[in-house]
Amino acid sequence: MQSLIDGSSTDQLPTDSFTCWIMGSGGLSTVDLSINPADSMSAAPGSEETVIQGFAGNDIIVGGPGDEILFGSGSDTFAGLQDSLGGKAYGKTISDFTMGQDVLDISDVLQGYFGDGSDLISGGFLSFENIRSNVDGTTTFTLCIDQDGHAGSSYSRMSMVEMTVIGLNLGSNQEDHATEILMQMLNNNELKF
Numbered sequence: 001m002q003s004l005i006d007g008s009s010t011d012q013l014p015t016d017s018f019t020c021w022i023m024g025s026g027g028l029s030t031v032d033l034s035i036n037p038a039d040s041m042s043a044a045p046g047s048e049e050t051v052i053q054g055f056a057g058n059d060i061i062v063g064g065p066g067d068e069i070l071f072g073s074g075s076d077t078f079a080g081l082q083d084s085l086g087g088k089a090y091g092k093t094i095s096d097f098t099m100g101q102d103v104l105d106i107s108d109v110l111q112g113y114f115g116d117g118s119d120l121i122s123g124g125f126l127s128f129e130n131i132r133s134n135v136d137g138t139t140t141f142t143l144c145i146d147q148d149g150h151a152g153s154s155y156s157r158m159s160m161v162e163m164t165v166i167g168l169n170l171g172s173n174q175e176d177h178a179t180e181i182l183m184q185m186l187n188n189n190e191l192k193f
């Protein structure tokens with residue numbers, strides 16, 4: 001950790017990080033982390049993000065209130081994403097969401113949703129934005145959420161998490177990609193709502 005000296009042209013922000021290893025014994029392991037990142041909101045992207053990493057095995061990775069990068073191996077459930085909402089600098093990043101393995105739990109974010117998931121886009125609850133294919137075959141997008149959908153007026157659309165996903169199969173029509181992502185996640189039971 002470096003010292004931050006006000007007023008010097010050679011100031012550098014401290015760049016601490018830690019890794020949280022969650023080791024289970026065959027079942028699910030849980031951990032609740034409460035993290036207050038440094039107070040600067042103007043630092044370069046990444047420098048104020050906390051990295052939370054699951055271990056091999058099946059973990060429930062619960063985000064805290066700060067800007068975080070979440071990833072793990074095994075079959076992981078990513079939750080606690082409601083803490084991304086509301087003025088965070090960068091929000092959450094899930095860097096290795098794997099189709100057929102991982103689960104995104106937004107059950108505590110949605111308000112009053114009782115559907116089967118297929119109308120999450122049309123109902124205005126979810127939007128998949130800035131979808132782009134990476135050279136390594138993964139897909140990256142920003143998942144935005146309106147907690148009570150088009151019909152509710154208590155919440156409006158906010159960016160929730162940037163996800164890089166392994167194993168999506170997207171067609172050639174860009175306008176279909178959001179629906180394709182939603183349906184593939186639903187078909188794999190990878191969206192808990």
Ligand SMILES: [Ca+2]
Pocket residue numbers: 146147148149150151152153154155156157
């Ligand atoms: Ca709304």
